[in-house]
Amino acid sequence: MTETPAPFGPEYGFGAYIHWPYCTKICPYCDFNVYAAKDRDPSLLLQAICDDLKIHRPRMPQHGALDTIFLGGGTPSLLKPLQVAEILQAADEAFGIKDGAEITLEANPNDVLRADLRGLKAAGVNRLSVGVQSLRPAALAFLGRDHDEQAAMAAIVRAMKVFPNTSIDLIYARPGQSVQEWQLELEDVLKFGVPHISLYELTIEERTAFGKAVERGQIVPMEDDDQADLYELTQTILGAAGLPAYEVSNHAMAPEYQSRHNQIYWHGGDWIGAGPGAHGRVSVNGQRYASEAEKRPDAYIANVQALASGWSAAQKLYPLDIARELLAMGLRPSGGIDRRRIESLSGRPLPQNKIDVFVDEGWLKEDGPRIALTAAGRLLADAITAELAA
Known part of the structure; x- marks a missing residue:
């Protein structure tokens, strides 16, 4: 009889999730903790995130170096390479970053087209997750995206030239979407040879613009059976193309392209959550804690400056x-x-x-x-x- 494995903890991976909450445009389906970027000065928030990472260190004395870092949002691709490097340096000073660690940056297509991608790579990023969402103009307009299909395609090509480990996100099960339309869109996506694809059924949350539109009868969500048809078609097409599902919503060309950061979540590892509204799970002396940072950037900054870290709560889990x-x-x-x-x-x-x-x-x-x-x-x-x- 083999020994019972540990139920949770950093042996299943140790990562950091960094939440950058600003967006140039807030999408109508988004239920994340996001704010309009406008002309905000990011320096105070950037400093707070770096300080927050360092404040975590004495609370987690037994944790080793980080296996993964994920910069999500919001739109972290609004950050410049030097700003990304500043965050990664703070993480390295606090915990260390393992050689070969996976460091992912979420990016919008328009940012990919104008960003200094080689500068981001030099800063330490080695994986890009591009929010393509669709290759169809009507769908992009419906989803409130600020890019068109030409920008989406150009962004995929440009991203893969610098980051062979590129992932793209797509949203399907949109109102009125047919099986045939989705099949053609998937076939178009596969032509780019992207090694990782995350495919999410459109979920309409109450607090979003889409949620309010549903209440007014302006949007009718797709029926569950129709969503299931599209899901099954997705598994068939991507499996045949050499990108089998390794998780409910995620497909990869090979194990080395699977998201190592997300596997920390799925397998019960530990991760720090830094940045406004970021969630974390950390294990200390056999106890597991759930943390949630202050949501509003100003409150988060004030909390970090008071040396309390950005956590608004660190709850011991039963x-x-x-x-x-x-x-x-x-x-x-x-x-x-x-x-x-x-x-x-x-x-x-x-x-x-x-x-x-x-x-x-x-x-x-x-x-x-x-x-x-x-x-x-x-x-x-x-x-x-x-x-x-x-």
């Missing part, structure tokens, strides 16, 4: 809550999760009778202590998780 989170996240990647990690926290076995039903239905795979969703099961990921966690 074992059952950790177990449920591990289950929900751990079932997302194709390799699944060792059920013993969950059971050691919850103090009870997962319901074998339900697992057996899901296996018989072809939704779940069981290999010793490891359970994983099948391709069909990914369509029901939330429902399966809820049943197993009950």
Whole structure:
């Protein structure tokens, strides 16, 4: 009998998520903590993020060097290479950055076209995640993007010349989108040879402009069955093209192109959250904590300047809550999760009778202590998780 693996902690990866909250334009579907960039001076926020990273160090004395850093937002591609380098230097001074660490920067297509990409690479960035969202003009207009399809295509080409490890985001299951239209769009995307694609079904949140439009009857979301048809088509087309799904929404050409930072989330590793509204999960002396930074940039800056770090709260998580989170996240990647990690926290076995039903239905795979969703099961990921966690 093999030893029960640790339930959580930095042995499953240690990263830093840096949230840059400013955008030149706020998209109508966006529910993230974002603010209009306007003519803001970024220097105070930049300094606060750097200080925040350093303040984390004494709270996490047993953590080693960072495996990954992800600069997300918002629009971190608004930052100049020297500003990115400043953040990375602060992270390195606080914890160290491992040789070969994955350092990702999210970028809008228009920024990719005008940015100093080689300067960003020299600063330490080695992976670009480009928010293409669509290659169709009507869809881009509907999604409120500030780029057109020509800019999107040019950005992909330019990004890959400097960053072979480039990922692009696409949003599908848009109102009125047909199976045929989505197939053609996917085929157009695949012509670029991008090694990683993240594909997200359009989710309409209440607080967004789209959410209000739905309330007014101006937008009718796509039916669940139609979304499922598009999801299944996506798996078929990308699988045949050599980009199989390694997680519910993510496809990669080979393991070396899989997002190492996101795998920290999925596998129960630790990550620091720095920047306004950033979330983190850190383990100290066998306890797991959830942190959330102050959302408003001015409040975040003030909190850091008071040497409290940007956290507005650092909540100790109860074992059952950790177990449920591990289950929900751990079932997302194709390799699944060792059920013993969950059971050691919850103090009870997962319901074998339900697992057996899901296996018989072809939704779940069981290999010793490891359970994983099948391709069909990914369509029901939330429902399966809820049943197993009950």
